[in-house]
Amino acid sequence: MCSSARFLSILVLLTGLLLASPLWANLSSEDAAAQEDLPEVSEDAVSQARERPEPIKHLENQGLDIIRDFPVGESLTGWVVRFQDRDLIVYTTADGDYLINGVVLDAQGMDLTEEHQKTWLPRPAWEELEAAHYLTEPSLLENENGQLETRTQLYMFFDPNCPFSQLAWVAMQAYREVGAEIRWIPVAYLKPDSRNRTAALLDADNPAALLAQNMENFGEPQEELDVSVENQHREQMQANMDLMQSLGINGTPGWVWQNAEGELQTHSGMPRLPRLAEITGLPKQEHPEPELMRFR
Template sequence: MKLSLKQQAVAFSLVFGFAASALAAEYPKVIQTAVNQGVKVTKSFPAASGMTGWVLSREGQYSIVFTTPDNKTLVAGLMIGESGANLSQEYAEKYIPKPDFSAEFKELEKSTMIVEGAKAPKSILYAFFDPNCPFCHMTWKALQPYEAVGLQVRWVPVAYLAPSSLPKAIEMLASTNPTAAFRANEQHFGKEKNPPAKFTASAYPEIAKKLEKNAELMRKFGFNGTPGIVWKDKSGKVLVKNGMPKLSELPGMTGLPEQKIDDPELARFR
């Protein structure tokens, strides 16, 4: 029997509706509750101790949660194996889709920045920083030995941490030698120094606008604070690191041999 177009449409909707219902029924109730609230299930996978891992996404942000073997309880948070391994991180690296920051990187190359390090660099890092950020300062200290052997760091200023962040950033960018002004800020970091009162957004509207644009770009990379480090690996893939990196990560990030760092202030980052 040949069905009319209308009958075919009704049949399709019934089949599709049944399939969708069946798919939804595959989710444990605790996961379905999240789905009903607008969360999307990207993937599920077998996890440790008989649990099931779930990669969830909402508005481009991913997270991993777990359900117990009886599917009645949802567990969110850090999962540590008996050997001490961070299983949550391992699962995230394996199952969470890696974002493509190619378009953002092109924008980053044209951003307002302060260049420090090698003039003919063997490798380049970009780093979003706030003049009052202590972890940016630690990152600066850790990268100095790498700058000595061919690294160039392109520091991208933002201003949000403290009331003095904006005038400090404006003072650097308004300087005849921004790199020297940046280095002076780092060399005297922690010592109270308020920039002259003249360095305000109203006095330097173009620079203030550039700083706002840098902050928007920082958010596009998914950074929720500083430092935010961006670089390309040997294959040309854009990679990001949110926060102060461990010293052991620096050779991989810079593509340069490991450098001796004996600054006692950096010992906790080994």
């Protein structure tokens, strides 16, 4: 997975506010086990009786709203904070002296922050994804009348310079052949020219063809993808990044789909190939590509 570094706009905001801000904290196995029993979300989940730690009071004094807290084992407390209609999660240590803004990993390396975002942050509905700035790779399945038929849709957050996004693109071509439509939502954070490539994709007359060109010639300079970044591009990229954050996706590729019950599902990173049938709801496809061997 290509990490998004917790979304630069929020990180810049908090840099000047936090008393301490390590990038991640490693929980013990006991803490990781304890955090499995998270309570259900409720509007009164934040404890008004508890004395808030000084770093949290500092955020309040800087104009951030404290929405709720939740336990993370014995070592940490999680907090949902809001600034200018954006919600994010931070953590305070048990002694209340330090605030952590970053990804928390447990002793097995699992990203707990992503799960906390899914549990505690308000998530957009499937219909709201249609407002994203995306480019569409249509299904390649032809029906009996020779018309293209879409049997499933999914959204994919990607950075044009993310190697795992490139692998996801390779893997999904087989599923396009059997009815998958992929709506690619570009974000830009990995390299200086990610913004230029994203702007080119957003403006392309044939975005699917330009996306394929980027992926087939991955990592190489491409004149068609080197365009000037205008204000509207910056706004579109930020809107896509905000949407990615609101879904609790911490890196690319970021998958969004609906399960058989119509419930919104997400995944960060490149999944194992057998799981693609579950994600798409389509028959499992073969993947002879050598670069995908490690995901079989």
